[in-house]
Amino acid sequence: MFKLLLPYLCFLHAYGFNCYVLMNDIEKFLTSKKVRPTAMRILVFRLLAQRQTAITLTNIENRFEKSDRTTLYRTVKTFEENGLVHRINDGSGVPKYALCEEGCECDIHNDLHLHFHCNRCDETSCLTEHKIPQINIPKGYLAEDINLVVNGLCDRCNVD
Amino acid sequence: MFKLLLPYLCFLHAYGFNCYVLMNDIEKFLTSKKVRPTAMRILVFRLLAQRQTAITLTNIENRFEKSDRTTLYRTVKTFEENGLVHRINDGSGVPKYALCEEGCECDIHNDLHLHFHCNRCDETSCLTEHKIPQINIPKGYLAEDINLVVNGLCDRCNVD
DNA sequence: TTGACTAATGCACTTCCATTGCATTCGTTT
């Protein structure tokens, strides 16, 4: 499969990573999650892993010279379905994606972390150490999932 | 202005309301909120007031035979800007709108209520009595607004 | 009451993004 990666190597080198070693790790990880480790998937995973904040599909698209939006769309979707990535709706209109932490159980609402969306720089980050507090809901309702987004200014934008 | 309302009367009558009386109330209310009480605005407000749950722009559009999406879009926007309506992002992708309760202070994050989005019937309702608990955010971050959506089954869908 | 000014509306677009169908290519398995 490495022959396929050659067109992308320049991209990775630009980021200064020794891709061969990490590729291998990612490849193993994807396989362990029952996701076939194709070239694109490894690269997209790589990109997500580098990021501190969540990114949109368009973001991802712009990071790759040669890429088809559909493929990226389906790649991310596959990741999401297999629990590698969670989708964040921060109110900006377009969904963003971030890698799940190890042991992240995005489905179980007790384990959910909250997200912070900066109104100035538009960055959305997962505050993984900050869990969502206990929520009371009315009788008869069944909670399956909780989404909590705090909007405001992030630490970098809140300097002045 | 009532001559303008004539085309819409059939619509209102279909709902069995004595619109003349309520029109008047709505008219006064809009004026008190510094929103010019035009025909369309009164009708849109009327529609929102009838609803128990939040609705999308497309929802509103479909309720009116004769309507232009742009006008509805701007009407709702005006309502939002003047604190008559708040926008809810329930994760379904399209924003929904609901009338603010009397004294609702959507801007002040301490006063925010939470929203419930039903995964089955796709209805989104404001749980106005259920306030958002205290949230801790990291040092350096400034919270301006909090959006909390619980997904699951509403009381009507959670029967079996 | 009329004229003038501002706000609201309707129409025609544009733009953005999600999503799908289908043909092709890749990779794995036998």
Add this chain to the structure above:
DNA sequence: AAACGAATGCAATGGAAGTGCATTAGTCAA
């Protein structure tokens, strides 16, 4: 090496947000 299923790329569709502009309505003042 053949065959099969999965992944990809291209083209196209569709839904909704948002904008520009001309027209119309409503208000205010003379």
